[in-house]
Structures are given as C-alpha cells and as structure tokens.
Amino acid sequence: MKVAVLGTGIMGAPMARNLAAAxxxxxAWNRSREKAEPLASDGVAVCEQPADAVEGAEVVxxxxxxxxxxxxxxxxxxxxxxxxxxxxQTSTVGLTATERLVxxxxxxxxxxxxxxxLGTRAPAExxxxxxxxxxxxxxxxxxxxxxxxxxxxxxxxxxxxxAATRMKLVLNAWLLAxxxxxxxxxxxxxxxxxxxxxxxxxxxxxxxxxxxxxxxGTMMIERSYEPSFTLSLAAxxxxxxxxAAEGAGLELPALRAIRAQLERAVAQxxxxxxxxxxxxxxxxx
Numbered sequence: 001m002k003v004a005v006l007g008t009g010i011m012g013a014p015m016a017r018n019l020a021a022a023x024x025x026x027x028a029w030n031r032s033r034e035k036a037e038p039l040a041s042d043g044v045a046v047c048e049q050p051a052d053a054v055e056g057a058e059v060v061x062x063x064x065x066x067x068x069x070x071x072x073x074x075x076x077x078x079x080x081x082x083x084x085x086x087x088x089q090t091s092t093v094g095l096t097a098t099e100r101l102v103x104x105x106x107x108x109x110x111x112x113x114x115x116x117x118l119g120t121r122a123p124a125e126x127x128x129x130x131x132x133x134x135x136x137x138x139x140x141x142x143x144x145x146x147x148x149x150x151x152x153x154x155x156x157x158x159x160x161x162x163a164a165t166r167m168k169l170v171l172n173a174w175l176l177a178x179x180x181x182x183x184x185x186x187x188x189x190x191x192x193x194x195x196x197x198x199x200x201x202x203x204x205x206x207x208x209x210x211x212x213x214x215x216x217g218t219m220m221i222e223r224s225y226e227p228s229f230t231l232s233l234a235a236x237x238x239x240x241x242x243x244a245a246e247g248a249g250l251e252l253p254a255l256r257a258i259r260a261q262l263e264r265a266v267a268q269x270x271x272x273x274x275x276x277x278x279x280x281x282x283x284x285x
Contacts, residue, residue: 001025001145004057006050006073007091008036010227011117012063014124015090015150017042021127022149029053031069050077057081059146061088066236067097071104078108086142087112089161090131092172094240095247098165105161111139114161116168117151121228128152132164169241173255175212176238180258182213183279186220190283196221216276225273232271234278235262 001024005016008030020026020043027045029052030036036046047053050073054060060081064070070091078087087110089101098114105112113135123129129151133140136159147154157163189196200217203209219225238259245252261281268285270277 001058002027002056003146004028004050004053004060005044006030006053006060006062007064007069008039009063009065010121010229011090011124012061013039014121014127015061015063015129016044017125018127019146019149020044022145024145024149027053027055027057051080054081054085057085059086059088059143061090061146063090065233066091067093067100070101071097074101074104078104078110081108081110085110086139088115088143088146089113090115090117092116092168092237092240093165094169095162095165095244098162102161111136111142112161113139113143114164115143115147116164118168118171119151123152124150126152130155132157132167134158134164135161166244169237169244172237173241173252176234176241176258176262177254178210178212179216179234179275179278180261182217183220183261183276184282186217186279187282216274219274219276220279225270225277227272227274229275230271231262231273231275231277232266234275235259235266235271238262 003019003024003026005012005026005028008016008028016026016028016039027047028036028039029047029050040046062070070093087105089112102112113133115131115133118130127150131147131151131154133154134157157167186196189199200214204214242255262278265278265281268280270280
C-alpha cells in the first residue's frame with residue numbers, strides 16, 4: 001500500500017520504519033525535517049511538506065503530539081487527500097479534539113479511523129503496539145495492513161470514531177496510577193533506607209509485579225531516563241483523562257494528584273525525560 005506518516009517522533013519514526021519493512025511504499029513528513037531524515041536509509045521517502053507526503057496515499061497516518069498539532073496539519077489537508085484515502089488517527093488527543101477531528105473528516109468526506117496506540121518506544125520499534133480501532137468497518141479493513149505492520153494486536157472497538165479514544169483514556173489512567181505509585185514506593189524505600197532494588201525483586205513475577213514495574217522501577221533507581229515516552233506527554237495524557245472525567249460528571253482525586261506530581265517533575269526540568277522521571281517529584285530536593 002501507499003502510506004503517508006505525518007509525525008516522526010519517538011513513536012512515528014519506528015512506525016514508518018516498520019511499514020516500509022513490511023513492503024509498503026511510505027512517505028513521511030515531520031515538522032522538524034532533521035528528525036525524519038534518518039528514515040531515508042530505511043526506504044522511507046522524507047517529504048518537505050505534508051501535502052507531498054499524502055500524494056497518492058491510500059492510508060494517511062497521523063502521529064503527532066496533541067490535538068492542536070493534528071488539527072493544524074490536517075485542517076486544510078483533509079479536503080485534499082486522494083479519492084478513497086482513509087485517515088488513521090493514531091495520536092492520543094482526548095475526546096474534545098477527537099470530536100473536532102471526526103467533524104473535520106466528515107466535512108472533507110474522508111473516512112477516519114480513531115486508532116490510538118498502546119505502547120512506547122520499544123513496542124513501536126518492535127512492531128508490537130496494541131492498536132485500538134474504531135470506525136466504519138470498510139475504513140478499518142482498509143487500515144488493517146497498516147495496523148498489522150505497526151502492531152502485534154488490533155482491538156476493534158466498534159463503528160463509532162471516539163470509542164477507541166475513550167478506551168485509551170481509561171488505559172492511560174491505569175498506567176499513570178501505576179507509574180506514580182511505583183515512583184512513590186521507590187522514593188519511600190530510599191527514604192527508609194530500604195534497598196529499592198530488593199523491593200522490585202520481591203514483587204517481580206508475582207501478581208503485584210507486572211513486567212512494566214521492573215522496567216520502569218529500574219530506570220527510577222538508576223536515574224536513567226532515556227525517553228521511550230516523555231514525562232510531558234504523560235502529564236498531557238493525565239489532563240486529557242481528567243477532562244473526559246469532568247465531562248462525564250466524575251471526580252477522580254487520585255488522578256488529579258498524579259497529574260500535579262507529573263507537572264511538578266516537569267517543572268523540575270524532566271519534561272523531555274522518560275515518564276519514569278515522575279519519581280523525582282517524590283524525592284527530596
């Protein structure tokens with residue numbers, strides 16, 4: 001297939017590589033072109049403008065930081081997509097932005113699949129993301145080869161775009177609670193003179209210790225924060241989940257406190273670090 005990838009950051013770049021490796025003809029665009037340039041050695045055509053990337057595309061993948069970025073790129077572009085092209089919106093943008101993007105696609109008469117992905121840098125590089133997909137059956141079918149190339153599993157969540165984003169917000173709320181709880185446990189162990197590595201060993205492999213805890217907990221202990229998903233994006237995702245909760249008439253005090261802790265760590269200068277740096281908000285300054 002001919003696939004356009006708009007946005008080649010931590011997630012978008014490996015997605016583009018895996019699409020090319022699967023035999024698809026891939027054109028990519030990124031606002032900072034230098035971040036996209038390495039993709040040329042993987043058989044991806046790097047384009048100067050988004051319009052160049054989508055020329056002749058059968059599927060257009062957006063993987064950008066937030067709803068404003070997606071809307072800024074697709075605002076004028078959606079109406080100029082090739083006939084029959086399908087828009088696979090894989091960014092995590094929240095409910096309000098998703099509603100605007102769905103309306104944009106509808107006005108442009110472009111089929112859209114709401115398809116946020118679950119996973120960070122390593123699963124993206126391995127083509128092992130979980131794709132949450134909601135949209136008309138024909139549009140989802142058209143995107144299936146793309147989802148197979150970037151993910152290990154696609155979860156169909158119905159015909160209504162927006163359903164996948166709602167599920168992604170639920171999953172993010174759970175993940176952020178795990179990260180913050182893990183960070184506070186590591187900080188408590190350090191503060192009490194307990195070996196935090198021993199804490200990880202005790203929970204590892206049992207019902208209290210998902211593999212994610214060992215991976216992120218080790219990063220926290222070693223203060224090694226090479227980003228697979230940045231702390232600033234995690235804070236953004238917490239805000240999106242809180243906005244959705246407010247719209248549903250819910251009060252989620254734990255998630256509100258988690259966002260405050262994430263934002264505190266961002267303010268300490270860790271915004272571009274991995275979200276494991278959330279632990280720094282709990283450590284003494």
